[in-house]
Amino acid sequence: MTISAHAGDIDRRLLMDRSVTGRKAFTLPDSDVPEQNLPDSSFLRDDVELPEVSQLEVIRYFSVLSQLNFSIDTNFYPLGSCTMKYNPKINDELSNLPGLADIHPLQPDETVQGAIRLLKNLQDDLGEITGLPGVSLAPLAGAQGEYAGLLIARAYHNARNDSVRTVAIIPDSAHGTNPASAAMAGLDVVTVRSDDQGNVDVVNLRELANENTAVFMLTIPSTLGLFEPNILELTKIIHDVGGLVYADGANLNALLGLVKLGDLGVDICHSNLHKTFSTPHGGGGPGSGPVMVTDELAKFLPKPVAEKTDDGYVLATPEMSVGSINGFHGSFSIAVRAYAYIKALGLEGLQSVSENAIISANYIQAKLRDKYDLAADRYCMHETVLSAARQKKRGVAGLDIAKRLLDFGIHAPTMYFPMIVDEALMVEPTESESKETLDHFIAVMRQIDDEVDSAPELVHEAPHDLPVTRLDEATAARKPVLRWTAD
Amino acid sequence: MASSANTSVNHPYIPSTDSERAEMLEVIGVDSLDGLLGDIPIEHRHPKLDIDAGLSEQELSTVFGSIAAENASSSSGYISFLGAGSYSHYIPSTVRSILQRGEFVTAYTPYQPEAAQGTLQVGFEFQTIICQLTGMEVANAGMYDGPTAFAEACLMAARVTKRTKIGVLSTADRRLPDTLLAYSKYQGIEIVEISTDATEIPDDLACIGIQSPNFFGEIEDIERLTNLAHENGALSVVHVNPTALGMFKAPGEFDVDIVTAEGQPLGVPMAFGGPYVGLFACKKAHIRQMPGRIIGRTTDTKGRAGYVLTLQTREQHIRRERATSNICTSTQLIGLMVTVYTATLGKQGIKDLASLCYQKAHYAASEINGLAGFSVESLGSGGTFFHEFVVTCPESVSKINAALLDKKIIGGLDISDRLDNGMLVCVTETSSKADIDKFVQALSQIGASA
Amino acid sequence: MYPDDLKYSKEHEWVRMNGNIAEIGVTVFAQESLGDVVFVDLPDVGTDVAQFAKFGEIESVKAVSDLFSPVGGKIVEVNAAAIDSPEVVNEEPYGTGWLIKVELADASQLDDLMDSATYQPTLE
Numbered sequence A: 001m002t003i004s005a006h007a008g009d010i011d012r013r014l015l016m017d018r019s020v021t022g023r024k025a026f027t028l029p030d031s032d033v034p035e036q037n038l039p040d041s042s043f044l045r046d047d048v049e050l051p052e053v054s055q056l057e058v059i060r061y062f063s064v065l066s067q068l069n070f071s072i073d074t075n076f077y078p079l080g081s082c083t084m085k086y087n088p089k090i091n092d093e094l095s096n097l098p099g100l101a102d103i104h105p106l107q108p109d110e111t112v113q114g115a116i117r118l119l120k121n122l123q124d125d126l127g128e129i130t131g132l133p134g135v136s137l138a139p140l141a142g143a144q145g146e147y148a149g150l151l152i153a154r155a156y157h158n159a160r161n162d163s164v165r166t167v168a169i170i171p172d173s174a175h176g177t178n179p180a181s182a183a184m185a186g187l188d189v190v191t192v193r194s195d196d197q198g199n200v201d202v203v204n205l206r207e208l209a210n211e212n213t214a215v216f217m218l219t220i221p222s223t224l225g226l227f228e229p230n231i232l233e234l235t236k237i238i239h240d241v242g243g244l245v246y247a248d249g250a251n252l253n254a255l256l257g258l259v260k261l262g263d264l265g266v267d268i269c270h271s272n273l274h275k276t277f278s279t280p281h282g283g284g285g286p287g288s289g290p291v292m293v294t295d296e297l298a299k300f301l302p303k304p305v306a307e308k309t310d311d312g313y314v315l316a317t318p319e320m321s322v323g324s325i326n327g328f329h330g331s332f333s334i335a336v337r338a339y340a341y342i343k344a345l346g347l348e349g350l351q352s353v354s355e356n357a358i359i360s361a362n363y364i365q366a367k368l369r370d371k372y373d374l375a376a377d378r379y380c381m382h383e384t385v386l387s388a389a390r391q392k393k394r395g396v397a398g399l400d401i402a403k404r405l406l407d408f409g410i411h412a413p414t415m416y417f418p419m420i421v422d423e424a425l426m427v428e429p430t431e432s433e434s435k436e437t438l439d440h441f442i443a444v445m446r447q448i449d450d451e452v453d454s455a456p457e458l459v460h461e462a463p464h465d466l467p468v469t470r471l472d473e474a475t476a477a478r479k480p481v482l483r484w485t486a487d
Numbered sequence B: 001m002a003s004s005a006n007t008s009v010n011h012p013y014i015p016s017t018d019s020e021r022a023e024m025l026e027v028i029g030v031d032s033l034d035g036l037l038g039d040i041p042i043e044h045r046h047p048k049l050d051i052d053a054g055l056s057e058q059e060l061s062t063v064f065g066s067i068a069a070e071n072a073s074s075s076s077g078y079i080s081f082l083g084a085g086s087y088s089h090y091i092p093s094t095v096r097s098i099l100q101r102g103e104f105v106t107a108y109t110p111y112q113p114e115a116a117q118g119t120l121q122v123g124f125e126f127q128t129i130i131c132q133l134t135g136m137e138v139a140n141a142g143m144y145d146g147p148t149a150f151a152e153a154c155l156m157a158a159r160v161t162k163r164t165k166i167g168v169l170s171t172a173d174r175r176l177p178d179t180l181l182a183y184s185k186y187q188g189i190e191i192v193e194i195s196t197d198a199t200e201i202p203d204d205l206a207c208i209g210i211q212s213p214n215f216f217g218e219i220e221d222i223e224r225l226t227n228l229a230h231e232n233g234a235l236s237v238v239h240v241n242p243t244a245l246g247m248f249k250a251p252g253e254f255d256v257d258i259v260t261a262e263g264q265p266l267g268v269p270m271a272f273g274g275p276y277v278g279l280f281a282c283k284k285a286h287i288r289q290m291p292g293r294i295i296g297r298t299t300d301t302k303g304r305a306g307y308v309l310t311l312q313t314r315e316q317h318i319r320r321e322r323a324t325s326n327i328c329t330s331t332q333l334i335g336l337m338v339t340v341y342t343a344t345l346g347k348q349g350i351k352d353l354a355s356l357c358y359q360k361a362h363y364a365a366s367e368i369n370g371l372a373g374f375s376v377e378s379l380g381s382g383g384t385f386f387h388e389f390v391v392t393c394p395e396s397v398s399k400i401n402a403a404l405l406d407k408k409i410i411g412g413l414d415i416s417d418r419l420d421n422g423m424l425v426c427v428t429e430t431s432s433k434a435d436i437d438k439f440v441q442a443l444s445q446i447g448a449s450a
Numbered sequence C: 001m002y003p004d005d006l007k008y009s010k011e012h013e014w015v016r017m018n019g020n021i022a023e024i025g026v027t028v029f030a031q032e033s034l035g036d037v038v039f040v041d042l043p044d045v046g047t048d049v050a051q052f053a054k055f056g057e058i059e060s061v062k063a064v065s066d067l068f069s070p071v072g073g074k075i076v077e078v079n080a081a082a083i084d085s086p087e088v089v090n091e092e093p094y095g096t097g098w099l100i101k102v103e104l105a106d107a108s109q110l111d112d113l114m115d116s117a118t119y120q121p122t123l124e
């Protein structure tokens, strides 16, 4: 057999297929205590079939796999709604400090004063930024923040003996977690339409809002990257019927220091620390989705809430708390990173984040609008939703354009969301990217538009230069193979 | 309006310069940022914010260094015997090293599989390892943490059986039913407590939720309880400690339907409670009711193997209010840590680790049991224990722990709400014999003066 | 694409009558708009279904649709082939890709359905 020379070839065999009996990557110390009796053998298992590989093989295997990923550290990643900004390295270092990474969640409060003080300071900063001073850092991601917020809304109505309120009004442009969280909270989802400008249809909202309305869930800015011009009217409509306004704060990156959600009539919101506050997304988490509320609603917050007392800092349970939505105190290491980010930027830095995020998105929009349709023809906030409807008519779908971008080392925009936009390509550049990067992206998007006519097969079959070409997702779902098996 | 419109400062995290911003604004066709903010009510624009000025990186290090120094931990010379859902284990260098790879750390959820094969293949390895450990047929790519995984498993059992009453064993950590309560409060679910020696259960239960080792560290009779569940048309949901699976029988051997666990012991820092990862495995027959992301193997247009997110129609972005869960962002990176950790320990290491924990905990228990006034109790199943055990103390645990703290010892968890003067003690491989002896001696002194 | 011997519902299901047994599936339009069918969830044999009521679900990689029965009655057979190899729904929607057979309770329900000539213009 001849071995062909391809430095780029990658060995993707799974760990179990690399396993060689007797190899090891690690040794444990010998026991230093007198030998203890083992339990009856009926309790005990035979071997656990885990891989047997050397330490170098562990390192090389995972290092090589890492190189198959696009990431913020290596690529422009304009994934709309996901705020893929620079994740400062110092944040990771600080979260790993001894004294932060190695403390146990059930240690007595007096032994973790620094940790609780940090949580309290972060709560205060988030309360200040959103204008909603009651804060719990317990939720482990945006969706859990939503759920916590809905539990608070329900508890508030119940406490007023107003338990007939079982409807959540949600715009048709909402993220899927909004209706899913509402259903978990036992609420019936009623959909409010968007108008032709991409705003919530005020007339429709007025028709839907009534004495059954528990909560109106609104994303601010909207998932179309737009600020609702009628926001004060929308929140008033809901308050007038006795409902609460929930803001999905996934898009908070547009608002830092520019406007406070609390000033707009929002009662409850969440924020994704893994978006606006720069904590790394990790390929799908961990996240953190703090929930912020008005003073009036603070007594319902999920536990714990960090508080300052005369005896120092404590983790407290609010008086009418909706309870424990997870095991301990939320994503502490993520909170450390987010706090470091706020401290590093300070007030002016935070304002500058949103300013630059908004300018960058509008710049891209201005430079591409002659080639791509816009979901709404007006200035956007921190992201612009393009539509590939024109390209679709010429035979190339949004999906194809997204895949073709990968060939240029640019991650695809968010596709087919929001669902109300045909062939949506949602582009969020963030403040982290330089003008050169934006110009390069613009040039590539324009070239792909040319390719739609000049070389359609290039676009249809993209990507060409990645570790794999398009994958057969239908077979993956029809005949699921979900783990390694011996054969 | 407190501040002017063009507040931009140059910051290391923000590359645009004043002249570049001006150029971009010109292309857009506005004079200043405010030209783009017309939709924001003017009276609420540029509010006053009480946030401190920014710090340099060096200042940041100093500030956080002093915050960290206010906490007591092993790095400041404390020894600890706390467990109860978060455990101190040695984390191998390989885990820390791979966690430095920005390609893993700073990627998004793998929505574009061609550009995320690294994340996806790791997730497939993770699912494999969870199946191997638990003896189950399929696993998902991870939940938020152990208690939410358990809560979602019970709700899944309710969907599978179309029943609404959920039984949780009385010996379980209260965090499990508490989280389940918060998750199920408005879904018409009733939670009932089942005693560990129950021989009968209501015939309309969706599942029995069993923690083993239970809150008190003891192994439950999973086989008997699972059979009892099945005889009544219920499922069995077993919440395990993954380290214990290095020596104790896997739940898959007992026909268990769903297995969940807190993944933190597998290479994840305690970090004051998170982020962790919930492990979730089940029988293949129930897979379409499973919450969370699932990664599957397939082929590309050239016939090469590759990995994708699959069975996505269960999830919120497609099924919206009818999804199996609202979970979206979960814990992929913590799953990576678990995968590297278990690959590093390997077949021999996981066994040695479990044995070391067992040996040390049993040594500590026999030493403490020999002290006047202290006794090791068996609560619940009466079976053997793994690396946690319950001690009744001669006086209140809060007093004892306060005295221990003076000696730089963080004692076991005060469980006097479940047992008078009860302390839950945990010992893992990170406690040396010297640490254990120091703890035992301190208890003996405190006990003598009680 | 829309055979003359079938009756159609506005939810894009078809019916073929054999005596009083109604064979039911989804139309070419339905399977093309879904894309690659990867899963069908069908009811147990012996259960009853009302006219226009939901009887199951059909899934592609990135979409789920409810299945509505164009006629009511007792379900006497479900297509195991469609469950095991859902691609048959794409390949032969009017043949091996059928979904359920229903014992028709009330023949007049057929009058509520469209023939091919009426159905096709609704797709434009």
Ligand SMILES: Cc1ncc(COP(=O)(O)O)c(C=O)c1O
Residues within 6 Å of the ligand: A081, A082, A141, A142, A143, A144, A175, A177, A178, A219, A223, A248, A250, A251, A272, A287, A289, B327, B328, B329
């Ligand atoms: C608008 C919006 N809402 C909610 C979420 C859910 O957040 P998470 O993924 O952290 O649960 C996301 C992100 O995925 C989002 O973009």
